[in-house]
Amino acid sequence: MNLELGTFPVETVAFGATPGWHQGTLSIDPDRIRSRVLEDPRIRGIRIDRVAPGERTRIIHVRDIIEPRVKVSGRGHVYPGIAGHPPDTVGDGVTYRTAGFAVLLCSEVLPHIRRAVSAATDSLIDMAGPGAVTVYSTLRYLAVTIETDPGLELTEWNEALRTAGHHVADEVAACLRGATPPERQAFALTPAPALPRVVHVHALNASMVPGIGTGIYGFTPHALPMLLHPNEILDGAIAGDAVVGYPGKCTWLHVNNPVLLSLYPRHGQELSWVGSIIARTRWGSLAEKQLSAYQTAKLAWMLEAQGALVTWNHGGNDLVEVMLTIQELERAGIRTVFLTIESDIKVVRLTPELADTGSDEPPLLFSVPEADAIVSTGTLAAARHGPRRGRDRPRVRPGAARHPDAGPRPPRPREVVRCVFTNLWAFRQLRPRGPELPRVLKGPRAHARSLFLLPVTPPAGRPRRPVRAGARPRARGGRLQAPSGSRGGDAGVPRSVLQAPPIIRRRRRLPPAPGSDR
Amino acid sequence: MVVVSALPPLAMQAGANRVVQGVKIEHVCGDPALSPSADQALRRRLVVAALRALETPVVEPRLFRVSDGGEGDA
Numbered sequence: 001m002n003l004e005l006g007t008f009p010v011e012t013v014a015f016g017a018t019p020g021w022h023q024g025t026l027s028i029d030p031d032r033i034r035s036r037v038l039e040d041p042r043i044r045g046i047r048i049d050r051v052a053p054g055e056r057t058r059i060i061h062v063r064d065i066i067e068p069r070v071k072v073s074g075r076g077h078v079y080p081g082i083a084g085h086p087p088d089t090v091g092d093g094v095t096y097r098t099a100g101f102a103v104l105l106c107s108e109v110l111p112h113i114r115r116a117v118s119a120a121t122d123s124l125i126d127m128a129g130p131g132a133v134t135v136y137s138t139l140r141y142l143a144v145t146i147e148t149d150p151g152l153e154l155t156e157w158n159e160a161l162r163t164a165g166h167h168v169a170d171e172v173a174a175c176l177r178g179a180t181p182p183e184r185q186a187f188a189l190t191p192a193p194a195l196p197r198v199v200h201v202h203a204l205n206a207s208m209v210p211g212i213g214t215g216i217y218g219f220t221p222h223a224l225p226m227l228l229h230p231n232e233i234l235d236g237a238i239a240g241d242a243v244v245g246y247p248g249k250c251t252w253l254h255v256n257n258p259v260l261l262s263l264y265p266r267h268g269q270e271l272s273w274v275g276s277i278i279a280r281t282r283w284g285s286l287a288e289k290q291l292s293a294y295q296t297a298k299l300a301w302m303l304e305a306q307g308a309l310v311t312w313n314h315g316g317n318d319l320v321e322v323m324l325t326i327q328e329l330e331r332a333g334i335r336t337v338f339l340t341i342e343s344d345i346k347v348v349r350l351t352p353e354l355a356d357t358g359s360d361e362p363p364l365l366f367s368v369p370e371a372d373a374i375v376s377t378g379t380l381a382a383a384r385h386g387p388r389r390g391r392d393r394p395r396v397r398p399g400a401a402r403h404p405d406a407g408p409r410p411p412r413p414r415e416v417v418r419c420v421f422t423n424l425w426a427f428r429q430l431r432p433r434g435p436e437l438p439r440v441l442k443g444p445r446a447h448a449r450s451l452f453l454l455p456v457t458p459p460a461g462r463p464r465r466p467v468r469a470g471a472r473p474r475a476r477g478g479r480l481q482a483p484s485g486s487r488g489g490d491a492g493v494p495r496s497v498l499q500a501p502p503i504i505r506r507r508r509r510l511p512p513a514p515g516s517d518r
Numbered sequence: 519m520v521v522v523s524a525l526p527p528l529a530m531q532a533g534a535n536r537v538v539q540g541v542k543i544e545h546v547c548g549d550p551a552l553s554p555s556a557d558q559a560l561r562r563r564l565v566v567a568a569l570r571a572l573e574t575p576v577v578e579p580r581l582f583r584v585s586d587g588g589e590g591d592a
Contacts (some may be wrong), residue, residue, distance in 0.1 A: 217544035366528050
């Protein structure tokens with residue numbers, strides 16, 4: 001399976017009638033995108049914005065982030081098995097992609113959807129200010145805000161939104177077809193017989209709610225582990241849904257999985273990478289978790305793996321089968337390293353104080369004695385002192401007493417940057433603090449509103465400076481209306497891209513940490 | 519104290535001393551896939567197992583299964 005990725009770096013996004021890429025400028029025809037999306041009767045309205053890193057902009061109601069990719073030769077369609085794409089096996093041929101640019105799908109989670117999926121949380125992305133700490137703040141976006149038919153039930157709603165997002169991405173990617181990519185990179189697992197055989201065990205959440213969740217070729221249910229060629233993942237075989245706006249589930253992250261991109265250069269040099277076992281997690285019973293662990297270890301053993309790198313895209317009870325898998329791999333004689341964030345996302349309180357004290361921070365939920373090589377990528381607490389460097393990250397063994405000869409305690413990670421998912425890149429889910437707490441709302445939409453991580457009205461005394469003339473805050477409800485001069489399908493669609501956002505400020509300034517670079 | 523848990527290893531690692539194996543995370547003390555009468559019987563066996571665990575002296579975390587005792591085997 002040989003894949004060549006042709007990369008088109010995007011430095012400017014322009015709106016124009018002739019879509020295409022030329023010397024870093026990506027031209028997009030918004031009218032064409034609008035009409036393509038509005039072909040679906042389930043979609044009531046669409047609004048299109050451009051967002052760039054560094055703008056004083058906050059994006060809310062994030063549903064997914066999709067990197068436009070297109071197959072110019074080889075079998076199948078990128079992001080197979082979803083949005084009308086055929087489920088043919090991908091990973092072979094030539095695929096073109098944009099770099100530094102993605103389609104950002106936004107839509108409000110309606111109350112009945114939120115009732116159907118308690119985990120239908122919203123995330124936000126700040127493009128500037130202290131909240132702009134994740135990889136998602138570094139991308140340029142075509143932000144597409146969708147208003148759906150309010151009567152859609154969960155799976156239909158998810159399907160409508162995801163299809164809209166992929167249709168937009170397909171439209172954008174199609175214009176790359178005739179162009180020549182300035183960068184090309186080949187990906188192949190050429191046999192490297194003399195080197196240690198290493199398998200990547202990619203533990204991946206499945207949804208406990210049927211019909212939604214991250215899918216493999218669109219297949220979302222819990223299933224026993226399967227083997228994927230990394231090229232399949234690079235061609236979009238794993239894709240997120242539009243329900244849970246959780247950062248580790250974004251489609252963008254799967255095709256830019258830093259684990260794959262770190263293992264590939266080492267293949268044939270330091271190790272022989274035998275593939276990625278996808279082990280679905282979040283099984284409901286212990287017996288299922290145990291079976292998944294047994295079968296994952298068996299697959300690794302059949303691949304004659306000598307080493308395993310286990311990553312996960314986080315969760316709560318998911319850690320049980322991840323740890324059981326590590327246990328089984330070690331029992332099968334496969335030396336196993338676990339790459340993870342240090343704390344449980346469901347448990348940890350996102351405060352810098354907890355991260356600083358260290359001892360009070362809830363550790364990983366569960367561990368096994370065999371998990372004796374764990375690489376930490378940080379914690380989930382709020383950023384305080386700027387990004388940590390990778391080499392500063394300490395190795396940890398949760399639950400283990402510190403050896404008396406271990407020397408000075410390594411510095412505690414003070415923040416999470418670039419972490420969650422396969423745990424190199426995090427997305428901080430910012431929670432409003434202090435004076436910016438959401439107001440208590442009343443009425444049928446109050447519950448849904450109160451779960452948004454966004455102050456619903458700008459805090460008193462903090463002037464909001466709309467960048468775009470005509471944008472004005474609504475007196476009640478906390479949403480900005482579309483600018484009065486907006487045209488076409490944009491009218492009436494609530495904005496997901498808020499300019500001059502109420503940036504979360506630290507309440508007190510703290511001295512920089514020793515050795516910090518800020 | 520006794521804990522009925524879908525994930526006994528987790529409960530025992532957290533220090534629970536008597537742990538009864540429950541059914542699933544979504545439905546720890548029953549199984550909606552069973553018929554109402556079978557579900558009721560299962561729930562009864564779980565409660566009986568929990569009560570038996572409660573009257574058993576323990577010195578360290580111990581797992582009790584429904585099949586360990588109670589009225590009939592699971």
